[in-house]
Amino acid sequence: MKYPMKLSNAMHILAFIYINPKNDLSSATIAVSVHTNPAYVRQIMADLKMAGILNNTQGHANPTFTRPADKITLLDVYRAVEGDKPLIHIDTNINPDCNVGVNIQRILQEKYQMIQKDAEESMHKVTLEQIVDEFHKCTKDQSMRWD
Amino acid sequence: MKYPMKLSNAMHILAFIYINPKNDLSSATIAVSVHTNPAYVRQIMADLKMAGILNNTQGHANPTFTRPADKITLLDVYRAVEGDKPLIHIDTNINPDCNVGVNIQRILQEKYQMIQKDAEESMHKVTLEQIVDEFHKCTKDQSMRWD
DNA sequence: AATACTTGTAAAAAATAAAATTACATGATA
DNA sequence: TATCATGTAATTTTATTTTTTACAAGTATT
Numbered sequence: 001m002k003y004p005m006k007l008s009n010a011m012h013i014l015a016f017i018y019i020n021p022k023n024d025l026s027s028a029t030i031a032v033s034v035h036t037n038p039a040y041v042r043q044i045m046a047d048l049k050m051a052g053i054l055n056n057t058q059g060h061a062n063p064t065f066t067r068p069a070d071k072i073t074l075l076d077v078y079r080a081v082e083g084d085k086p087l088i089h090i091d092t093n094i095n096p097d098c099n100v101g102v103n104i105q106r107i108l109q110e111k112y113q114m115i116q117k118d119a120e121e122s123m124h125k126v127t128l129e130q131i132v133d134e135f136h137k138c139t140k141d142q143s144m145r146w147d
Numbered sequence: 148m149k150y151p152m153k154l155s156n157a158m159h160i161l162a163f164i165y166i167n168p169k170n171d172l173s174s175a176t177i178a179v180s181v182h183t184n185p186a187y188v189r190q191i192m193a194d195l196k197m198a199g200i201l202n203n204t205q206g207h208a209n210p211t212f213t214r215p216a217d218k219i220t221l222l223d224v225y226r227a228v229e230g231d232k233p234l235i236h237i238d239t240n241i242n243p244d245c246n247v248g249v250n251i252q253r254i255l256q257e258k259y260q261m262i263q264k265d266a267e268e269s270m271h272k273v274t275l276e277q278i279v280d281e282f283h284k285c286t287k288d289q290s291m292r293w294d
Numbered sequence: 295a296a297t298a299c300t301t302g303t304a305a306a307a308a309a310t311a312a313a314a315t316t317a318c319a320t321g322a323t324a
Numbered sequence: 325t326a327t328c329a330t331g332t333a334a335t336t337t338t339a340t341t342t343t344t345t346a347c348a349a350g351t352a353t354t
Contacts, residue, residue: 002148002310002341003236008255012241015251026300033245034238037343042301049302058301059350074258087234087266089150091181094159098180099286104162107281108155111221115269119234122265126258134254139246148311149339156313173329184314189330196331205330206321 006081007074009034010044011131014053014072017063018132026061044081051080070129075120077128087119088112153228154221156181157191158278161200161219164210165279173208191228198227217276222267224275234266235259 012034017025027038027045034041045063048054053072056063065072090109094101159181164172174185174192181188192210195201200219203210212219237256241248 004341005236005238006341007235008238008252011255012238012248012251016247019247028300033242033248035240035242035245035248038301039303039345040343043303043342046302056301057350059299060352061300074262088154089152091152091155091159093182095180095182100163100166100282101159101180101182103282103285104159104278105155107278107285108158111273111278114273115221115266118269119262119266122262126261131251131254131258135247135250138250138254148309148341149313151312153312175329185330186316186332187314190313190332193331203330204322206328207323208329 004082006044006047007078009036009040010048010077010081011074011128013041013044014048014065014069014077014128015132015135017054018065018069018128019135024061025063029061047081048077051076053077053080068129069132070127072128073124074126075123078120078123086112086116088115151229151232153191153194154225156183156187157195157224157228158221158275160188160191161195161212161216161224161275162279162282164201165212165216165275166282171208172210176208194228195224198223200224200227215276216279217274219275220271221273222270225267225270233259233263235262 013030016030016033023029027041031038031041045054045056049056052066053076054063055066090105090112092105094105096102160177163177163180170176174188178185178188192201192203196203199213200223201210202213237252237259239252241252243249
C-alpha cells in the first residue's frame, strides 16, 4: 500500500523513543521496529525536529523530546509530517470555463476546511502520553516505565 | 498515488445535475465540466447509483436523484465513492515481532476511528442543497432554479 | 589521529493507488 | 435499422509516497 503513513510512522517512532529511553535509539534500531530503512526514519525525525518536537545531535543517537509527552499531540505530529496537506482534496483541475465547476469546488473547499478543523480538534485531544499509557496498560508490562 | 478526488468529482456531478436539470446530462457533457472523460463520470455515477443516491437508465441520459437534495449529504457521497476507506491510515506493515509496533498501531487505529467519526459527523451536516444554494447566491443567478 | 560509529540530506528509483483511457456489450430513441 | 446513450471490465498513464543509494559531516572510543 502507498497510502500516506508518515503520521503513523512518526507516532511509532516517538512511542518507541518514549518506551525505550535507555535502549539504543539509532535510526537503524528504530527502522527494524517500523519495518523500514534508517534513512526514512531519519527523514521523519528531521520533520519532527524541524517542528520543534524532537531534539537530536548529528553523529550521536540520543533523540529526546523538547517537552513532556502529554504536550505532544497527534495534531502536532500531523502538522510536522504533513504540513498543510488536508485530509480531503478539492479538484483543482476542473474546466476553468465552467461556472459550475469553478464555484462548486470553491464552495466544497470551505466545507472541507470545516471538516478539517473538526478532525484537527479531535487530533489535538490525543497525546503521545495517552497512547503510551494505553500501550503499557494493554501489555501489562510497566517494568520499562522510566517516569 | 494521486490524491483521491472521487468525492469532489461526485459532488461536482451531483451539483451539475441539480443546477442544469433541463440540460443535456450525458456523461460526455458532464465530463467537459469536470475536465475528465465520460467513462470516469459513468464510473462515479455507478457508485452513486449503487449507493441509492442516483437513478439512471442505461442507454438514456436522464439521471435523477432518488431523494431531495437536502437529504443527500457529503457523508452519503463519501461513503458511496470511498466505501470504508478511512481518511487516515495506520501502518499495517510494521515488524510483527515488535511489541511496540504492533500495539502502537492498534491503539492509533482506535484514535483514528474517533477522528474519522468526528469528520463524518461534520460531513453529515453538509447537504447537496446547501452547496447548490451557496452556488446560486454567489453567482447571483437564480434564473436556472427549478424548485 | 585513526576508526567506526552516527546523523543529516539530497537525489534517484521503485512501488502503488488513483485517474485516464480503451473497448465493447447492452439499452433507448427516432 | 442507425445512432445515440449507459454500464462495465481491463489496461495504461500519472502522481505521490516510500525506498534506496550515496555521501558529507559530527561523535566517541581507542
